[in-house]
Amino acid sequence: MTTYAKVIVNGSPITKSNFKLHNSNGRAILPNNSGKYHDRYALYEQEIALVARSQNPNVILNESLIALLKVYYKSEKRHPDTINITKSIFDGIEKSGLIVNDAQITRIIVQEYYDKENPRFELELFGESEYDLGFCINKKETITTPKIYSPIKKDLKKSIESKTPLPNIKTTCSICNTLIKGNDYIKADKGKTLICKKCFNKLF
Structure with a gap:
């Protein structure tokens, strides 16, 4: 039984929240066949599904999983909120059939990087029956320049x-x-x- 899979999808990662519209009742809707810009998310989700399946033929992970997600944005200044990226990506992964349900992801590490020439995301999935997760946070010997995030005024x-x-x-x-x-x-x-x-x- 396979307990590991890796998926690499090229292109700037996007989130579902940027492509929602609201109907007259205030309910969020996600267009998928309007032929307009807002179809972009639905197409991205389909791309994830196709790539995930092509890179992992005949693989179905049906146990609880540990996920390691590395997101490479094109720009350091303008990109989606990384905290929202996980849902967008796992919607496509679930649709591919690689996993049964995104509820299988019990532990996840998300890392943000920047690659102007090759934006993408890299996802590794590990079955908990065979793999375990360990991590540590160490204080730096040399302090680097902090990246400051200002709250909305x-x-x-x-x-x-x-x-x-x-x-x-x-x-x-x-x-x-x-x-x-x-x-x-x-x-x-x-x-x-x-x-x-x-x-x-x-x-x-």
């Missing part, structure tokens, strides 16, 4: 919620990354995602 949040632009704050479209001017945008994903009206109109 209250005035920016207020600006997004009220759709009142602030002169010193720049917002960009989540699709085309161009600077948004004035009120020329639509909010999505409960205000977390901003889409310029030009890109929004292309979706329909």
Whole structure:
């Protein structure tokens, strides 16, 4: 019985949250055949499923699993939240039939890296009947420069919620990354995602 599998999918990893729309009742929907930009996630999920199956023919892991996920983003500054990546990836892995259900993942380590030339994710799955997980955190002998994450400013949040632009704050479209001017945008994903009206109109 096989207790190990590895999957490598090339391309910038994406998350489901960036491609959700909401219907008139406020319910989240995920388009898959509109022929528009929001179909991208569904296609990515299918790609994961096909690649996972082609790289692991005739393999089905049906026991509890340890997962080691390495995500390589193209840009260090602009990329999805790594914490949301796992669900997106395992949706495709489950669809491939490599695993029975993503509930099998009982322990997981996710590591974030950057590779401008070859963005991708690498996933290794280990059956707990044969493998165990051990890790340690060591204090560095030489302190390195910290990567600082600033919380969203209250005035920016207020600006997004009220759709009142602030002169010193720049917002960009989540699709085309161009600077948004004035009120020329639509909010999505409960205000977390901003889409310029030009890109929004292309979706329909």
